[in-house]
Amino acid sequence: MRTILLVRFGEVFLKGQNRPFFMKKLIDRIKEVVGDLGGRVWMREGRIYVSDCADMDECARRVSRVFGVHSVSPAVEMDKADFAAVCEQAAAMMAPLTGTFKVLARRSDKRYPLDSPAIMREAGGVILERAPHLTVDVNHPDHVMTIEIRDHAYLSVERVMGVGGMPMGTNGKACLLLSGGIDSPVAGFMIAKRGVELCCVHYHSFPYTSERAKEKVLELARQLSEYSGKLRVLVVPFTEIQLEIHERCPENMTTLIMRRFMMRIAERLALSEGAQALVTGESIGQVASQTMEALACTDEVVSLPVFRPLIGMDKSEIVERAEAIGTFETSSLPYEDCCTIFTPKHPATHPRREQARAAEEALDAEALIAAAIEGTQAYEIG
Amino acid sequence: MIYLDNSATTRPFDGVIEAMASSMREGYYNPSAAYGPAIAAEREVRACRRAIAEQLGAREEEIVFTSGGTEGDNLAILGAAQALRSPGVFACSDIEHPAVAETIARVERMGHEVLRLPVDARGVLDLAACERLLSPRVALVSCMQVSNETGAVQPVEALSRLVKRIAPGALVHVDGVQGFLRVPMHMARMGVDLYTISAHKIHGPKGVGALAVRGGVRLAPQMTGGGQERGLRSGTLNGAGIVGLHAAVREMAARRAEVEALRGMKRRLLDDLSGLPGVTVNGPLPQEADSAPHILSLSFEGVRGEVLRNALEAEGVIVSTGSACASHKQKVSDALLAMGRTREQADGTIRVSLGLMNAPGEMDEAAARIASACEQLRRYRRR
Numbered sequence: 001m002r003t004i005l006l007v008r009f010g011e012v013f014l015k016g017q018n019r020p021f022f023m024k025k026l027i028d029r030i031k032e033v034v035g036d037l038g039g040r041v042w043m044r045e046g047r048i049y050v051s052d053c054a055d056m057d058e059c060a061r062r063v064s065r066v067f068g069v070h071s072v073s074p075a076v077e078m079d080k081a082d083f084a085a086v087c088e089q090a091a092a093m094m095a096p097l098t099g100t101f102k103v104l105a106r107r108s109d110k111r112y113p114l115d116s117p118a119i120m121r122e123a124g125g126v127i128l129e130r131a132p133h134l135t136v137d138v139n140h141p142d143h144v145m146t147i148e149i150r151d152h153a154y155l156s157v158e159r160v161m162g163v164g165g166m167p168m169g170t171n172g173k174a175c176l177l178l179s180g181g182i183d184s185p186v187a188g189f190m191i192a193k194r195g196v197e198l199c200c201v202h203y204h205s206f207p208y209t210s211e212r213a214k215e216k217v218l219e220l221a222r223q224l225s226e227y228s229g230k231l232r233v234l235v236v237p238f239t240e241i242q243l244e245i246h247e248r249c250p251e252n253m254t255t256l257i258m259r260r261f262m263m264r265i266a267e268r269l270a271l272s273e274g275a276q277a278l279v280t281g282e283s284i285g286q287v288a289s290q291t292m293e294a295l296a297c298t299d300e301v302v303s304l305p306v307f308r309p310l311i312g313m314d315k316s317e318i319v320e321r322a323e324a325i326g327t328f329e330t331s332s333l334p335y336e337d338c339c340t341i342f343t344p345k346h347p348a349t350h351p352r353r354e355q356a357r358a359a360e361e362a363l364d365a366e367a368l369i370a371a372a373i374e375g376t377q378a379y380e381i382g
Numbered sequence: 383m384i385y386l387d388n389s390a391t392t393r394p395f396d397g398v399i400e401a402m403a404s405s406m407r408e409g410y411y412n413p414s415a416a417y418g419p420a421i422a423a424e425r426e427v428r429a430c431r432r433a434i435a436e437q438l439g440a441r442e443e444e445i446v447f448t449s450g451g452t453e454g455d456n457l458a459i460l461g462a463a464q465a466l467r468s469p470g471v472f473a474c475s476d477i478e479h480p481a482v483a484e485t486i487a488r489v490e491r492m493g494h495e496v497l498r499l500p501v502d503a504r505g506v507l508d509l510a511a512c513e514r515l516l517s518p519r520v521a522l523v524s525c526m527q528v529s530n531e532t533g534a535v536q537p538v539e540a541l542s543r544l545v546k547r548i549a550p551g552a553l554v555h556v557d558g559v560q561g562f563l564r565v566p567m568h569m570a571r572m573g574v575d576l577y578t579i580s581a582h583k584i585h586g587p588k589g590v591g592a593l594a595v596r597g598g599v600r601l602a603p604q605m606t607g608g609g610q611e612r613g614l615r616s617g618t619l620n621g622a623g624i625v626g627l628h629a630a631v632r633e634m635a636a637r638r639a640e641v642e643a644l645r646g647m648k649r650r651l652l653d654d655l656s657g658l659p660g661v662t663v664n665g666p667l668p669q670e671a672d673s674a675p676h677i678l679s680l681s682f683e684g685v686r687g688e689v690l691r692n693a694l695e696a697e698g699v700i701v702s703t704g705s706a707c708a709s710h711k712q713k714v715s716d717a718l719l720a721m722g723r724t725r726e727q728a729d730g731t732i733r734v735s736l737g738l739m740n741a742p743g744e745m746d747e748a749a750a751r752i753a754s755a756c757e758q759l760r761r762y763r764r765r
Contacts, residue, residue, distance in 0.1 A: 207692030207759075246762055334713075 001078040001089070005039075005059055006156060007048040010070035010164050025167035025195075026068045032229060033062040045108065045150060051077075060160050065227050067193050069162030073146070080153035083114065087123045090145050091130035093157055099142035100135050103127070107149045119147055166195030168229055173197040174277040174307065175270035177262060178233065180217045183281030183310055185224055185327040186318055190309035191279045192228040199231055199273045200224075201266045203238035208342070216333050218379055223327050225382030234269050237375040238262075241368050242342050245360075252348040253359040255289045259298045260356065261365070265372055267302040277305045283313050288347035297356040384699045384744045388737030389530050389560060389677055392585045395738075398629040402587060405625040413619045414610060423621050430628035437635060438577060438594050439568030446593045446611045447624055451559040452481040453604075454578030454593035455524075457615065458555045459485045461601030462522045462576075463494055470521030473497035475507055477531070477717035482524050482557055499525070505534040505665045505721045506672060513544055520549040527561030531717045531733060532665025533677025535565050542573035553599060559583055559591075563634040564641055565674055575599050581623065585738060586630030590623030637738060644736045645675040647745050651734065652678065654749030658756060660684060664718060664731065676736040679718075681727045685759045690732055693755040699748050701732045 007030065012022045027048060031041045039053040053059035056074050063072050076089055094101060105119035114122065124136060127145065148154040176188040178200040192198050202217045214235060221233045241261050245254050266278050282290045289298070299306055310318055322328035348355070385393070411420040413427045431445045448454045459482065463472065474486045476498050490496040497515055500508045507525060516523070523545050525536050542554045555576040558567060562579040569577055576599065580591040595601060595614065607616030634641065649668040655661055660683030666673035682690060687703035694701055714728035723731075734748070 207689050207696060210688065210692050211695070243762055 001076060002051065003056055004075055004077050004154075005050040005053065005056065005063060006073045006075045006154060007050065007063055008070045008072070008162075009048065009068055010162070011166060012068055022068070022167055022170055025170050026066070029066050029068070029168050029229065030063055033066060034059055037062075047150075062226075064160045064162045066168075067163060067165035067195060067227060068167035070164060071159050071161050073156035073159045075146075075154045075156035077152050077154055080109070080112065080149050080151075083119075083122070086147065086153045086155070087126035088130075090123045090147060090155055091127045093155060094127045094134060094143065094145055095131040097131075097143050097157070098133060100137035100140070101127070101143040101145060102136060102138045102141040104144050104146045105149070106146070109149050109151070112149045119149070123147060163193060163227065165193035168192070168195055169197050171195035172277075173199065173273070173275040174279050175266055175273060175275040176200045176279040177266055177281075178202050178217055178221065179281070180213060180220065180331065181281070182315075182322050182328060182331040183283065183286075183318055185220050185281075185331060186321045186325065187279055187281035187307075187309050188224050189227060189321070189325050189327075191307055192224070196277075197231075198224070198228050198279075199270070199275055200233045201262075201269055202233060202235050203262055203265075204235050205239045205242055205342075206237070208239065208242070216330060218381065219330050220327055221379075221381045223325070223330060227325075228382075230380065230382040232273070233379045233381055234273075235377045235379065236265055236269075236372050238372060241372060244363055244368060246342055248362040249359050251344045252346055253351065253356065254342065254344050255347050256294055256297055256351055256356055257360045257363075258342070259289050259294070260301045260360065261369065261372075263298050263302045263306070264365070265369055267304050268369070268373060269376065270304060275304075277307050278302065279307045279309070281310055281318075282308045283310045283315075283318070286315065288349045291349050293350045293352070294348075297351050297353050300353055384748050385739070386734045386736065386744075386748060387700050387702050388740075389583070389733065389735035390702055391582045391588065392737045393739050394582075394587055394626065395585045395630060395633050397633055398586055398626045401629040402622045402626040405622040409621060409625070411621075413621055414608070426628070427619055427621065427624050430624045430631070433628055433631045433635075434579070434592055434594070437563060437567070437631060439570045439572075440577075440594045441597065443612070444594050444597060446595055446614045447619055448591045448593055448615060449589055449620070450582070450591040451479075451557070451578055451580035454580070454591050455479075455481040455555075455557055456485050457593050457601065457604050458576040458578060458595075459489060459522065459524060460604055461614075462553055462555075462599075463489045463492060464602035465600045466494075466521055469494045471495045471497055471517065471519045472522050472524075473499055473516065473520055474524040475499045475501060475526065475536070476720040477501055477505060477529055478524065478526055479530055479557060479559070482526070482555075486524065494521070495519075499523075501534075501720055503722050504672075505529055505532040505717065507536050507541060509537060509540055509544060512541060513548075516545060516548045518549045520545065520552045522553045522555060524555040524557065526557040526559075527567065528558075528565055528674040528677070529665065529717065530560045530677070531715060532679040532721070533560075533674040533735075534665040535561070535672040535674050537672075538574060539572040546573055560674065560677065563631065563638075564676060569594060569596060581627040581630055584630045584634045587623050587626040590620050590627050592627070634738075640738055642675055644738075644740070645673070647736055647740060647742050648673075648675065648678050648734075650742060651745040651749050652680075654746055655680075655753060658682075658753045662727065664721065664723065678734045678736075679731060680734065681723070681731045682756050683730065684763050685730050685756050687729060687731045689759060690730075690752075690755055693759065694732075694751055697751045697755065699751050701734050703732055 015022050037053045039050045060072050103120040103124045105116040107116050146156050174196050178184045245257050409423050411423045413424040431442045434445050435442045472489045500511050502508050545552050553575040556574050557578045559580045575596045577594040582588040603614050605616045662681040664679035691703050718728040
């Protein structure tokens, strides 16, 4: 008898001929996250198991954060031949709990002497006998004791929901514009969840933003990497460009032009990193640079697709997501937005594309972009 | 690198590091134990007690070792509050360090009354206002000896006389974290009952300090346990830290003339900046008597302190700001606002603080960097 982790996967099930590819990516990623816990990952009869983990709770927490995992359950694996012992073990696992329960049996070994209804009945009886404070409710139980009869018997009560999505690395690579605010890490998470590998670009305006602001962004990237695995953060020196824009462009257009430069630089870095799309945390109308007109103005300067997974979300919904992912607290650290001299008092909210083009005519865009890319520093995270 | 943030912390003297290393290597015994080597360790502790007492015009048995300034302030204020039988009035100045200000706020939540004493435009306690505000019900008045933000030396002796006249039973607590060994202190003569010191502000180690408690003052201990420090502060004594503190006290005292000479460096820095327009000194000017030798607070018109600090760091000059920036609302120094500075002025402030490791030549270089950074940053003002 030993405790193992039973891993259920979601959408990968829907795959046809290329399913082995998805499964391999999923298993590789699970192996990566439990490696230092001494966990062994194996597959049998279409189910993934993790065994030999020193710390089962930590193992469950980490595996539940692997994209492609639907849910996990710590389970007791035991010899199925001694059914009385199986029932006693089920009772021992239920005894500390309170409220209502039911037993759910699954028998994939059809030669097993008892069928599923018999298993449920017998085990339920023993549990009630040993833990008379529990009552049965087959419709809305507080706890479900699942007994699966396969090569062994597997007993589990607890179920930790996974993050879902697709295994990492099965859907290409994208480049996230990571600001240090609340939105962009959530946007990155949502795209990574679809199996998309990430790289991040961050714009650093020293001395207007501090070293700590940069540290904060690297910490956010580290938090994202707990889900996505290793990623690279490219930190682009952006002060020169901001100062030039501030000097030479109409004030109401400065933020928009800054966004256009960010997109252009991100696209070039994305291509050099082998990424096929850009990801931003924008949502319609959240700020002046995120109105439909402004988004059209920023889109026109790049040809890669731009994914904006938060586009229809309210701020409160985004905050909720950030809290669930675990990036909210770091995002809220007060090192951002220190460059107030660059924020126009009355930014244009309905800019036209021709207007944006005209506004940046005074700049030597090519030279500015080349210098920024030249000064970019890469940080390997995770 | 030119390190001008000595009010945040100082680099330990080499003698401090050596004394601590040998204490950890050879004198690691518990000073409260009974055998020979422990008695030698206890002797070291006692020597430190005596050295501090001598600097403060206090007696050896009046020194209680702590983990540093914050603990000393907490023990003084909470300890006095808890020793009272009925609620009293606790007063402190408007410019106290959070270790005092927050502790006074806590005392208020415990049911005592709290009084805040105003400062004038120079950041010096307004004694006339104190006289109006203080009443015979006052139980404790806490005032820092030197403002950590502006370097303004507070009139603690006059304050103490005033307090004892209006409320003879009241205690006077002085946070001496910035003042100790930089500005004279004689507790008996100045009528100070409680005095907090911290080792790492005088080129000693972090994690150790002391509270001087005048004989006859009753405090409730904040740490209970083995009853060390006459029951006022339980916990095994930080032997190596105390040895380090002692070495720091000795060297600071021996180099008193150099400490006073820091004032000259402060003036030099300010003189070097005289060509730069839009510079204001917060607090007394370096040549004034109530200006501590080592702290200079400067506001620069049209420049944000945080940005200037970042820019100076890139040039190898380390200073601090009076303000921390919150994401949407800017948090500025309460002390500067209490002196009547505008939010914009407070936001445009940096603090330069000197230590014995600084050299006069560094002032010229730092001033040049400050001036060029300001000129650079002012070119890009918000339109």
